[in-house]
Amino acid sequence: MDALDPTRTAVVLIDLQRRIVDLPTAPHTGPEVVARCLALAEAGRAAGATVVVVRADRPGPDPQPPGSELLPEVAPRDGDLAVIKHSWGAFHETGLDATLRARGVDTLVIGGIATNFGVEQTARIGEEIGYRVVLPHDAMSGLDAYAHEFAVDYVFRRLGTVCTTDEAIAALRG
DSSP states (O other): OOOOOGGGEEEEEEOOBHHHHTSOOBSSOHHHHHHHHHHHHHHHHHHTOEEEEEEEOOSSOSSOOTTOSBOGGGSOOTTOEEEEESSSSSSTTTSHHHHHHHTTOOEEEEEEEOIIIIIHHHHHHHHHTTOEEEEEGGGEEBSSHHHHHHIIIIIIHHHSEEEOHHHHHHHHHO
């Protein structure tokens, strides 16, 4: 995998909220995905990349269902971007595209839950609007293994670069 320019890269973490991380997922467990996403975020921050933490709010319910808060270890830090989305993807009516472009970002490294919902929708739109997309397949998981594998093997390879978390971290470090 080619090196990534961290100053032009955003590490985008999708829906790492208690009610989502606790779902039965495959091929990776929620805690495994969280650990890998945190490693990506730490490597990104250390290299000077933008970290984007995306949280899903369901349209309508007030208050949101129990477990809708981000896991404490995933909460945005100073300099990170926090995005609240009301649809599957992180771009629709969130201002994320304009904010990333203002920072000079042209590459997205995307992880989170679920592979074939929020991660895939964000990757599809990101690629469609001109971002280079990097997808560490072990930093995401589906609601079942087949859905994850189909997205990774069939869809993601057409959208961008599929790699491992370790490969993405190495690329961020140059």
